[in-house]
Amino acid sequence: MRFPISLYSSITSFLLKNLLKGQKRSPLVLMLELTHRCNLNCAGCDRIRLHAKEQSADLSFDQCIEAVLETDAPVVTITGGEPLLYQELKPLLSDLLLMKRHVYLCTNGLLAESFIDEGKPHPRLTLNFHLDGMEETHDRIVGKKGTFKTAVGALKKAKERGFRVSTNTSVYNNTDIRELEKLFELLKKSNVDGILISPAFSYESVDDNIFLSVEGIQKKFKEMDGFLNRFPLMSSPIYLDFLLGKRKMHCTPWGNPTRNPLGWKSPCYLITDAYYSSFEEMMEKTPWDRYEAGKDPRCTNCMVHSGYEATATRNAFSNVRDLFRLVAWNMKKT
Ligand code: SF4
Numbered sequence: 056m057r058f059p060i061s062l063y064s065s066i067t068s069f070l071l072k073n074l075l076k077g078q079k080r081s082p083l084v085l086m087l088e089l090t091h092r093c094n095l096n097c098a099g100c101d102r103i104r105l106h107a108k109e110q111s112a113d114l115s116f117d118q119c120i121e122a123v124l125e126t127d128a129p130v131v132t133i134t135g136g137e138p139l140l141y142q143e144l145k146p147l148l149s150d151l152l153l154m155k156r157h158v159y160l161c162t163n164g165l166l167a168e169s170f171i172d173e174g175k176p177h178p179r180l181t182l183n184f185h186l187d188g189m190e191e192t193h194d195r196i197v198g199k200k201g202t203f204k205t206a207v208g209a210l211k212k213a214k215e216r217g218f219r220v221s222t223n224t225s226v227y228n229n230t231d232i233r234e235l236e237k238l239f240e241l242l243k244k245s246n247v248d249g250i251l252i253s254p255a256f257s258y259e260s261v262d263d264n265i266f267l268s269v270e271g272i273q274k275k276f277k278e279m280d281g282f283l284n285r286f287p288l289m290s291s292p293i294y295l296d297f298l299l300g301k302r303k304m305h306c307t308p309w310g311n312p313t314r315n316p317l318g319w320k321s322p323c324y325l326i327t328d329a330y331y332s333s334f335e336e337m338m339e340k341t342p343w344d345r346y347e348a349g350k351d352p353r354c355t356n357c358m359v360h361s362g363y364e365a366t367a368t369r370n371a372f373s374n375v376r377d378l379f380r381l382v383a384w385n386m387k388k389t
Contacts (some may be wrong), residue, residue, distance in 0.1 A: 057249050057289060057385050059178060062157050065129035070372055076188060079337065080309045081364060085128040086324050088315035089114050090136040095163050096198035097185075099265060101258035102136055112315035116143045120316040124332035132159045132183075132311070139166040145174070152177050159183045161223070163197065164206025171209060176217040180246065181364070183221045184210045189234050189241075196227075214246050220248035221289055221355060226306070227265045232278050239286040244334040249289035249332070253360040254298070256325045259353070268356045273300040287389045290360060293367035293377055298358055306354065307345040310339065310365020322346045326353050 072082035082098040091106035105111075112365060114122075123131055130160050131151055131156040138144060151158050161183045162170075171182075187196045190203040213220050222242055224235065235252075242250055254275075257266035267275065276298040283295070296302045297340060308323040318330030320336040323346065371377040 056289060061179065062130070062336060063385070065155070065157060066368070067372075069127070069129045075241075080343065082126055082128050082310055082312045083368060084130040084132055084311045084361075085123060085126045086132050086134060086311050086313040086361070087114070087119060087122060088134050088136065088313060089119065089138050089141040089147075091136045091316055092140050093163075094140065094165055095137070095202065097163075098196050098198070099227065099255045099258070099261055099389045101260040104260045106136065108318065111199075114316055116147060118314075119147055121153065122334070123151065123156065126312060127180055127314075128156075130157045130159065132161065134161040137163055137166070139170055144170075148174075148180065152179055155179075159221070161185065163202065165202060167206070167209035168212060170219065171213045171216055174218075176219070178219070181219040181221050182210070182213050183251070185223055185224075186222050186238060186242075187227075188230070189238055192231070192234060202228070207241070208366055210242075210247065211245050220247045221251060222247055223251040223253070225253060226267065226275055227255050227257035228267050229265065230275065232275060235279065236282050237318060239282075243286055247287065249287050251289045251360065252283075253290065254358050256359045257356055258325070266356070269358065272298060272356075272358050285389060291364060291367045291371075292380060292384050293370055294360060294364050297363055297367070304363055304366045304370070305347050306349060306357070306362040307365035307369060308362055309341070309343060310369075310379070311361045312337065325359060326351070326355065 069081065069083065087104070091102050091111055093103050138160060148158060150162070157179045159181050162185070164184050167182065182207050186203070186206060187193050193203040194200050210220050210222070224238070231385060239250055254272045255266050274294070280299060297304045311324055312334065313320040313324045318332055319334055320327050320332060321329045321337050321341040322343070331340065346354065371381045
């Protein structure tokens with residue numbers, strides 16, 4: 056099973072509760088960027104560029120807990136920067152698990168080994184490793200030799216110790232799909248619980264021409280269509296249809312709200328028009344219709360999972376066929 060049943064039941068009860076309250080927009084996943092500090096220098100990342108400019112302090116422990124309570128989202132993705140650099144990570148994780156949240160802890164893997172040695176697995180905690188290709192490619196993208204070996208070593212160790220483990224891979228215009236197939240074979244052999252794949256987003260702060268257009272994304276994913284179903288993908292079949300150009304979808308920018316050291320980031324994980332001091336203010340003041348309708352020029356080539364997986368989940372909960380498809384996909388052994 057790709058996602059635990061407890062995740063589905065948390066999401067279902069959260070959606071029903073908000074439906075009864077008449078809440079039109081209720082985010083499922085909080086993106087909690089604890090810190091913008093990082094021990095790598097990845098080619099497609101705008102947070103390290105932002106940090107070089109702003110030098111922002113990490114979120115405090117209390118700010119993190121407040122953010123979780125403000126959104127009430129059942130899933131918390133802990134990200135950054137590199138979250139394993141965050142001083143109070145362990146107490147934060149144990150509080151989030153006590154608060155019954157499903158936690159995805161993103162990491163580049165460099166500091167993961169000691170975390171795995173000292174930490175305890177939990178059914179609602181998943182370690183999510185960033186891997187954009189095999190050794191040479193990944194090390195080039197992240198700007199540091201040896202990162203691939205360290206990350207793969209750590210994820211294997213995490214699996215041996217009983218942790219839930221997933222990976223996330225961004226697709227760029229120079230991504231070699233045969234190499235991704237090889238990477239996914241390796242991850243499957245290492246018994247990872249899930250593989251997340253998404254086209255990378257074309258950040259304005261990243262100068263290099265490494266990002267794909269909508270046509271380019273559809274072409275790449277069509278080329279991968281023959282092999283993706285052999286692997287334990289976490290990217291839903293509804294979202295994959297969208298990437299393949301088989302269905303149209305609107306973005307759900309509020310589906311994954313982002314709290315980071317600068318405030319509540321509006322409108323989405325990828326673009327920033329304003330920061331607000333509270334989640335409520337961000338929800339009230341952001342002109343959601345504009346982004347949901349894709350009217351912003353920066354949305355033109357965006358098909359990123361943080362904008363569209365929430366749409367796929369909403370579709371499934373309002374369309375019986377999609378719901379059955381999602382349930383069957385979740386149960387399917389790969
Ligand atoms: S389409 Fe992409 S860039 Fe535009 S609001 Fe949605 S997630 Fe953000």
